Amino acid sequence: MDKEPENSGDLGSETANPAKDECPAEDEAAQLREKLLRLTAEFDNFRKRSIREREEYRKFAVEQIITELLEVYDNFERAIESAKQTDDIESVVKGVEMVFKQFTSILEKEGLQKIECHGEEFDPNLHEAIMHVEHPEHEEGKVVNVCKPGYYLHTKVIRPAMVAVSKKPDEEEKNSSK
Structure with a gap:
């Protein structure tokens, strides 16, 4: 008779175990939900960062060619000032031709044909x-x-x-x- 209560105690503990088994499954589901939310947030941040980087790249992608064209701009300004102060049309034409050659060489270097x-x-x-x-x-x-x-x-x-x-x-x- 003493053994029966042990068995009945074991039955009671067995009925308690399924509840304990559900807790690890719920914990795992909660962890997976957290992980999914974290990954979703990381992906959203990555997407926003990529858009920002692309816009930044677009803004400054032409920086090198603009810097080179500033030299041409400066030379055109000098040619205009020189043309205002001289009566020698031939030297003005030669100066403008030199600036034009500088301009076209920059464009050709960048792949323009x-x-x-x-x-x-x-x-x-x-x-x-x-x-x-x-x-x-x-x-x-x-x-x-x-x-x-x-x-x-x-x-x-x-x-x-x-x-x-x-x-x-x-x-x-x-x-x-x-």
Whole structure:
């Protein structure tokens, strides 16, 4: 008989154990919730920091080229002042040409290239036709005049060239002129 109460005590302790088993599961769930909230907050902070860094980068990405162009700016100011004080037009022209060369060399160093297109076949990826011109010396579809140059930045066309494109004279106009 003494043993029965021990067994009944064991049953009572077994019924108490499932409650204890639920506590570790609840603790683990609470820890996972905390971890999820912490990771969510960290990700949100990372996203905000990335946006801030990207905006900062955009602001100062052109700093180097602006610094180089300031030299050109200064030289243009000097050329204007010099032009006001001299009657020698040739020296003014030479000075402005030197500043222009300095300016173009900076742009070329940064990857800017002029699209060469005079006499080339019209390419809508490189050219924007602003007029068609009857030109008996050129085949149809050739660029005969560049109204505004186009430019590449490295390999990307950043401004297509505005061009005049040759076309053959209309047959009716040929016959009426005879």
